[in-house]
Amino acid sequence: MQSLGRIYAMVLRYVYLVRRSWPRLLEMIYWPAVQLILWGFISKFFETNSTWVAQASGVLMAAVLLWDVLFRAHLGVSLAFFEEMYSRNLGHLFVSPLRVWELAGALLTISLLRTVIGIGGAALLAIPLYDFSIFGLGLPLLGFFANLLVMGWAIGLLVSGLVLRYGLGAESFAWVSIFAIAPISGIYYPISVLPEWLQPVAWLLPSSHVFEGMRAVMFEHVFRSDLMWRAAGLNIIYLLMGVGAFLLAFNSARTRGLLLRVGE
Amino acid sequence: MKHSSAVSVREVSKYYNQVRAVDTVSFEIEGGAICALLGGNGAGKTTLLSMLLGLLLPTCGELSILGTDMRRHRYQVLHRINFSSPYVDLPQRLTVRENLLVYARLYGIKHLRQRLAELAGQLAITEFLDRAYGSLSAGQKTRVSLAKSLLNRPEVLLLDEPTASLDPDTAASIRQLLREYQRDTGATLLMATHNMLEVERLCDDVIMLRAGKVVDRGSPDWLLQRYGRDTLEDVFIDVARDTGRVGNGGGE
Numbered sequence: 001m002q003s004l005g006r007i008y009a010m011v012l013r014y015v016y017l018v019r020r021s022w023p024r025l026l027e028m029i030y031w032p033a034v035q036l037i038l039w040g041f042i043s044k045f046f047e048t049n050s051t052w053v054a055q056a057s058g059v060l061m062a063a064v065l066l067w068d069v070l071f072r073a074h075l076g077v078s079l080a081f082f083e084e085m086y087s088r089n090l091g092h093l094f095v096s097p098l099r100v101w102e103l104a105g106a107l108l109t110i111s112l113l114r115t116v117i118g119i120g121g122a123a124l125l126a127i128p129l130y131d132f133s134i135f136g137l138g139l140p141l142l143g144f145f146a147n148l149l150v151m152g153w154a155i156g157l158l159v160s161g162l163v164l165r166y167g168l169g170a171e172s173f174a175w176v177s178i179f180a181i182a183p184i185s186g187i188y189y190p191i192s193v194l195p196e197w198l199q200p201v202a203w204l205l206p207s208s209h210v211f212e213g214m215r216a217v218m219f220e221h222v223f224r225s226d227l228m229w230r231a232a233g234l235n236i237i238y239l240l241m242g243v244g245a246f247l248l249a250f251n252s253a254r255t256r257g258l259l260l261r262v263g264e
Numbered sequence: 265m266k267h268s269s270a271v272s273v274r275e276v277s278k279y280y281n282q283v284r285a286v287d288t289v290s291f292e293i294e295g296g297a298i299c300a301l302l303g304g305n306g307a308g309k310t311t312l313l314s315m316l317l318g319l320l321l322p323t324c325g326e327l328s329i330l331g332t333d334m335r336r337h338r339y340q341v342l343h344r345i346n347f348s349s350p351y352v353d354l355p356q357r358l359t360v361r362e363n364l365l366v367y368a369r370l371y372g373i374k375h376l377r378q379r380l381a382e383l384a385g386q387l388a389i390t391e392f393l394d395r396a397y398g399s400l401s402a403g404q405k406t407r408v409s410l411a412k413s414l415l416n417r418p419e420v421l422l423l424d425e426p427t428a429s430l431d432p433d434t435a436a437s438i439r440q441l442l443r444e445y446q447r448d449t450g451a452t453l454l455m456a457t458h459n460m461l462e463v464e465r466l467c468d469d470v471i472m473l474r475a476g477k478v479v480d481r482g483s484p485d486w487l488l489q490r491y492g493r494d495t496l497e498d499v500f501i502d503v504a505r506d507t508g509r510v511g512n513g514g515g516e
Contacts, residue, residue, distance in 0.1 A: 002372055005369060005372060006369070006370050006372075008369065009366050009367075009369030009370045010366075010370075012365075012366060012369065013355065013358065013362075013366040016358050016359075016362045016366070017355065017357055017358060020357060020358075020396075021357060083355070084355075087353055087354070087355040087356055087357075088352060088353040089352070089353055089354055089355055091319060091347075091349065091352035092347070092352055092354065092367070092412065093370075094318075094319055095317045095318070095319065095342065095345075095346070095347045096342065096367065096370040096371060097339060097342045097343045097370060097371060097372070098370050099339060251321075254318075254319065254320060254321045255320075255321050256280075257280075257311070257314060257319075257320045259314075259319045259320070260310070260314055260319055260320070260349075260351075260352060
């Protein structure tokens with residue numbers, strides 16, 4: 001119960017921050033909405049010019065919304081952690097009874113809230129604008145969402161660990177890491193499009209299984225539980241690696257004396 | 265709430281590659297004492313405080329607070345201690361009230377709003393409770409940081425330059441507050457400072473550091489006598505410059 005109280009305190013700290021900073025609040029909703037609007041028009045165009053897209057109207061919009069789940073989940077963790085580093089507050093936090101895993105728990109909770117608000121807004125916007133509802137994917141949507149959220153958390157914890165270890169100069173990892181995996185996640189095209197040598201690498205990503213599963217639901221009206229379970233299995237490994245990297249970075253920071261002098 | 269030894273440091277060293285920031289330091293601080301860590305820049309004061317708080321792992325040696333090993337079991341005791349430093353910030357965009365409420369929750373304080381009002385009165389921060397922390401002057405921030413450090417009524421309070429950036433009047437009232445807090449609760453205070461006036465007026469025990477080593481220890485009066493000096497500032501300079509002037513006042 002005490003742990004929950006401390007996690008709540010850290011979430012509350014973030015809520016305080018966002019509610020008095022309209023740029024942060026706007027940023028949460030703005031990018032998913034802009035992405036959705038852009039891909040909505042592209043979808044409209046392809047529906048009449050591409051037989052593939054025409055077979056499953058809305059596949060590109062579903063892909064962009066689900067990709068944004070991964071992206072926002074990752075940023076939700078990383079940016080919330082960067083806020084603590086920007087404010088040079090880690091020294092106070094880590095002499096309080098707050099445990100490292102409680103801080104990680106708070107970061108994941110903040111990420112969930114940010115993702116639901118950002119993607120939820122864009123998903124609702126798609127209904128009147130393009131007559132497309134991602135909720136039409138039905139129950140599998142929950143599985144897709146959960147898998148991408150967890151993968152985003154894992155990357156976010158890894159990036160936060162790197163920034164804790166190497167300072168805010170390593171902040172660009174937040175952007176580099178996510179865009180590096182985008183081409184091999186099969187967001188807008190099947191994994192079979194990739195060169196043969198690259199396909200085994202792509203299948204090591206939970207996101208590849210999710211997007212392949214999404215297309216199976218939309219094109220073949222089949223729920224591929226095998227893909228879902230493989231994504232979940234990989235995510236367990238990813239999350240353990242993310243948490244491990246964060247804890248290693250924390251211990252390294254304690255050895256090197258970085259917690260009191262965080263910065264560039 | 266007295267402990268025979270509230271703070272214990274045994275054979276502690278911290279090396280950064282070839283640099284010895286703290287070199288085989290040992291001392292004990294009795295419960296209820298107000299003790300100063302005195303030394304020049306780079307003497308190892310902040311490194312020692314960081315290790316005591318568990319923010320920095322020693323290369324070797326044992327550190328404990330209230331009988332708890334701070335290297336391995338710090339979470340058992342963190343709710344009974346606290347820390348203030350003008351060099352560690354609080355979130356700038358949050359108001360003072362929001363910052364203190366977050367920390368009150370982290371420390372599991374009951375009746376947190378009541379506690380906050382009480383501290384705000386004692387530290388004269390009531391008028392800017394609803395201002396963003398980042399908009400405060402350095403002196404106001406120091407007072408807020410002190411309020412944060414007293415939220416949980418700590419049994420051991422570690423302070424890094426507690427009156428830095430404060431005008432003489434406010435600094436005097438903060439010293440008075442710390443003295444009263446120690447008297448009322450029996451808490452142990454350990455402060456790293458350069459402020460000799462603060463040491464003379466507040467501390468009953470002084471640990472003098474130079475180049476990561478403890479070079480002397482005693483009450484302010486005893487040190488003045490030992491070094492044959494009229495002010496602690498002169499003693500500080502003797503120690504910092506390693507003038508070899510020890511024992512001229514008959515203390516040796």
